[in-house]
Amino acid sequence: MLNITINGRPAEAQPGETILEALNRASVKVPTLCHVEGLAPTGACRLCMVELEANHQLVPACSYPVAEGMAVGTRTPDVLEARRTILELLLSNHPDDCLYCLRNGNCDLQRLAKEHGIDQRLYRGKQTKIPLDMSGPALVRDPEKCILCGRCVRVCEEIQTVSAIDFVGRGCNAYIGTAFGRGLNVSSCIHCGQCVRVCPTGALVERNQVREVLRALADPNLFCVVQHAPAVSVTLAEEFGIQPGSDIDGRMVAALRSVGFKRVFDTSFTADLTIMEEGSELVHRVKTGGVLPMMTSCSPGWIKFVEQFYPEMIPNLSTCKSPQQMMGALIKSFVAEREGVEPRRIFSVSIMPCTAKKFEAGRAEMRQDHVPDVDIVLTTRELGALLRLCGVDLNAFEPEETDTPFGERSTAGKLFGATGGVMEAAIRSAHFLLTGRNLADLKIEPLRGLDGCKELTANIDGLEVKAAVVSGLGNARKLLDEVRAGTKQLHFIEVMTCPGGCINGGGQPLSTTTDAVKARMKRLYEIDGEETLRLSHENPWVTRLYAEFLGEPLGHKSHELLHTHYHQRDVVL
Amino acid sequence: MSNAVETVLARHPGAKRDKLIPILQEVQTAEGYLSEASIVRIGKHLNLPASKIYGVATFYNQFRFQPKGRFHIMICRGTACHVKGSARVLDTLTRMLKVAPGQTTREGLFSLEVVACMGACALSPALAINDEFFPKVSPTKIAKLLDKCRQQDAESAAVAVANA
Numbered sequence: 001m002l003n004i005t006i007n008g009r010p011a012e013a014q015p016g017e018t019i020l021e022a023l024n025r026a027s028v029k030v031p032t033l034c035h036v037e038g039l040a041p042t043g044a045c046r047l048c049m050v051e052l053e054a055n056h057q058l059v060p061a062c063s064y065p066v067a068e069g070m071a072v073g074t075r076t077p078d079v080l081e082a083r084r085t086i087l088e089l090l091l092s093n094h095p096d097d098c099l100y101c102l103r104n105g106n107c108d109l110q111r112l113a114k115e116h117g118i119d120q121r122l123y124r125g126k127q128t129k130i131p132l133d134m135s136g137p138a139l140v141r142d143p144e145k146c147i148l149c150g151r152c153v154r155v156c157e158e159i160q161t162v163s164a165i166d167f168v169g170r171g172c173n174a175y176i177g178t179a180f181g182r183g184l185n186v187s188s189c190i191h192c193g194q195c196v197r198v199c200p201t202g203a204l205v206e207r208n209q210v211r212e213v214l215r216a217l218a219d220p221n222l223f224c225v226v227q228h229a230p231a232v233s234v235t236l237a238e239e240f241g242i243q244p245g246s247d248i249d250g251r252m253v254a255a256l257r258s259v260g261f262k263r264v265f266d267t268s269f270t271a272d273l274t275i276m277e278e279g280s281e282l283v284h285r286v287k288t289g290g291v292l293p294m295m296t297s298c299s300p301g302w303i304k305f306v307e308q309f310y311p312e313m314i315p316n317l318s319t320c321k322s323p324q325q326m327m328g329a330l331i332k333s334f335v336a337e338r339e340g341v342e343p344r345r346i347f348s349v350s351i352m353p354c355t356a357k358k359f360e361a362g363r364a365e366m367r368q369d370h371v372p373d374v375d376i377v378l379t380t381r382e383l384g385a386l387l388r389l390c391g392v393d394l395n396a397f398e399p400e401e402t403d404t405p406f407g408e409r410s411t412a413g414k415l416f417g418a419t420g421g422v423m424e425a426a427i428r429s430a431h432f433l434l435t436g437r438n439l440a441d442l443k444i445e446p447l448r449g450l451d452g453c454k455e456l457t458a459n460i461d462g463l464e465v466k467a468a469v470v471s472g473l474g475n476a477r478k479l480l481d482e483v484r485a486g487t488k489q490l491h492f493i494e495v496m497t498c499p500g501g502c503i504n505g506g507g508q509p510l511s512t513t514t515d516a517v518k519a520r521m522k523r524l525y526e527i528d529g530e531e532t533l534r535l536s537h538e539n540p541w542v543t544r545l546y547a548e549f550l551g552e553p554l555g556h557k558s559h560e561l562l563h564t565h566y567h568q569r570d571v572v573l
Numbered sequence: 574m575s576n577a578v579e580t581v582l583a584r585h586p587g588a589k590r591d592k593l594i595p596i597l598q599e600v601q602t603a604e605g606y607l608s609e610a611s612i613v614r615i616g617k618h619l620n621l622p623a624s625k626i627y628g629v630a631t632f633y634n635q636f637r638f639q640p641k642g643r644f645h646i647m648i649c650r651g652t653a654c655h656v657k658g659s660a661r662v663l664d665t666l667t668r669m670l671k672v673a674p675g676q677t678t679r680e681g682l683f684s685l686e687v688v689a690c691m692g693a694c695a696l697s698p699a700l701a702i703n704d705e706f707f708p709k710v711s712p713t714k715i716a717k718l719l720d721k722c723r724q725q726d727a728e729s730a731a732v733a734v735a736n737a
């Protein structure tokens with residue numbers, strides 16, 4: 001333990017930690033722009049400058065190590081002056097577009113300018129002129145609003161090991177771009193949106209489709225339906241300032257009906273269905289000597305990752321569509337039939353914690369007779385925006401149930417929202433499929449928690465099932481390399497593109513912190529602990545759907561509607 | 574993939590990322606520029622993403638991403654030339670050719686490159702076209718130089734047709 005002083009007050013610090021870590025522990029805030037929690041500091045923005053009292057030197061708190069007896073000042077006149085100048089210089093190359101910016105009111109740069117009382121333009125520099133990149137299905141990049149903090153580049157490279165974007169050029173001509181300045185649509189970007197989540201400005205935003213949905217809702221010829229993913233109900237509250245970890249499922253359903261959706265479905269239902277199909281597929285592969293390990297297919301960023309970086313492992317991917325696409329396909333077939341509405345007249349929206357889902361919904365495989373299974377995907381953030389725009393007060397609603405014919409979900413399906421959830425649900429049901437009995441204890445502790453890599457060997461009546469769960473594609477890459485090298489023998493792998501799974505998805509609120517993600521996860525586990533329907537195969541509505549419409553898992557109808565295929569992608573790697 | 578790139582890579586078996594710059598230089602020497610295909614191929618060899626290589630290569634002025642034109646114009650922007658008005662010369666060139674430094678005109682006739690100092694300070698502002706050197710250039714002189722190049726190109730094209 002080291003003794004230091006912060007602004008004249010004694011504080012404690014650990015040897016080897018940075019000044020910033022010590023400041024955080026002491027709840028003393030300094031602004032940061034380039035720092036990303038969990039990654040090595042780069043010291044690029046210099047906004048975190050603090051003053052060392054010993055020699056009046058300004059040093060970056062994010063990368064400067066503490067030392068015994070160190071005295072730091074975080075608000076000395078020199079510090080405040082330096083910060084202000086840095087901000088003024090950043091603003092000198094900024095388009096001042098706040099009123100026309102998706103980040104208006106929710107922008108780190110704007111907030112810092114306000115906090116530092118910047119009220120006039122002192123520097124007029126040459127402005128970066130680089131066109132918008134609107135080519136991508138999920139994200140829009142505006143390099144003119146970029147302050148070159150490098151957070152997106154590092155998340156893309158270090159967390160996701162995709163490296164779709166990097167610094168291009170030098171000095172005042174530098175900008176963030178793809179290889180050869182091409183559009184994101186032909187780059188290796190997997191549309192995960194993790195870069196959007198760390199971007200401090202409006203330089204990276206989701207493709208906002210709120211207006212398209214509003215237009216559809218107002219169109220009397222369309223029958224608008226909506227589905228919502230398992231991780232949304234435990235997150236949306238934060239968009240309205242309610243504390244992280246609050247589940248507002250029923251009120252959200254009511255709110256969605258109030259803005260005009262005719263039917264509201266829970267994607268957790270098709271998560272249960274995924275378990276039936278994927279579980280059967282796994283058992284089939286194991287029994288018939290099929291390709292193993294089987295890898296989950298519910299995370300579309302991960303699918304694209306395999307298609308472009310590991311095409312030889314495409315046969316390992318489960319052929320199951322993701323829960324979103326299963327629901328989409330059922331809505332435009334089964335529901336269309338029941339409601340007597342032509343599939344073309346159904347406008348199917350899905351609310352997802354994910355930007356890559358926008359890409360997935362647009363895939364050519366995800367349509368029947370040229371009608372897309374899902375018309376528009378909105379992120380949790382966009383739903384927040386839509387409800388605010390419609391003047392919806394969530395507190396004014398009594399909780400409501402989702403609609404039949406998908407009336408109920410199991411908590412196993414709900415667990416899909418967190419890393420390990422698919423595996424936990426799958427093992428619960430696989431145990432039943434193989435033995436005819438349910439597990440004595442349904443809670444599978446080794447699969448829980450935010451760890452990026454988890455493993456489990458389940459012994460199901462003498463049959464050993466080796467499972468691995470990873471989240472964040474850097475972790476997936478490491479595991480795939482081991483599988484490919486033959487150093488790891490596995491049967492089943494669950495991969496979530498985003499670290500921690502959907503609760504930390506690229507479409508989740510920008511205010512997301514690690515604590516918020518933990519709270520969302522805890523809430524999902526609580527739901528699983530509180531409710532009684534905890535097994536996908538016991539969901540009575542799933543049984544009914546098979547009896548009335550689908551036939552059996554992996555049957556003809558399932559293959560037509562619920563399964564798909566993938567293909568190698570020609571992108572710039 | 575072109576043999577030239579394979580030849581370069583064969584000289585660097587098992588190379589790591591620290592060999593990136595020498596490999597880029599050798600490929601540019603062999604091919605005149607860095608094509609997208611070459612960059613992707615180099616990336617495979619070094620296990621580096623194309624975006625990273627493109628980022629590194631665009632950091633340096635020495636790399637170009639389009640093939641050189643039949644007339645490669647190098648304009649000096651060193652101190653002496655700057656004092657003698659090379660900025661105006663460059664401005665004239667970019668306006669007349671409608672390309673920025675590092676680029677090549679669409680028909681492949683001219684390419685433009687900015688160099689730091691050609692060591693001809695006494696003759697500034699200076700430029701070179703292919704290997705020929707032109708001292709004390711001015712915006713008016715440039716129009717004439719470009720016309721001469723165009724004429725020369727038309728003549729050699731006519732000769733080529735006659736020979737065919």
Ligand code: SF4
Pocket residue numbers: 094095096097098099101102103104105107108109110145201202203
């Ligand atoms: S990025 Fe932030 S500061 Fe820039 S225009 Fe948008 S809201 Fe304003």
Ligand code: SF4
Pocket residue numbers: 139152155156160162163164165188189190191192193194195196
């Ligand atoms: S969306 Fe994901 S893959 Fe694409 S640039 Fe951002 S971090 Fe990289």
Ligand code: SF4
Pocket residue numbers: 145146147148149150151152153176195198199200201203204
């Ligand atoms: S796009 Fe955003 S995250 Fe990336 S460097 Fe620019 S400001 Fe930073």
Ligand code: FES
Pocket residue numbers: 031032033034035042043044045046047048049060061062063
């Ligand atoms: S946060 Fe420390 S230098 Fe950017």
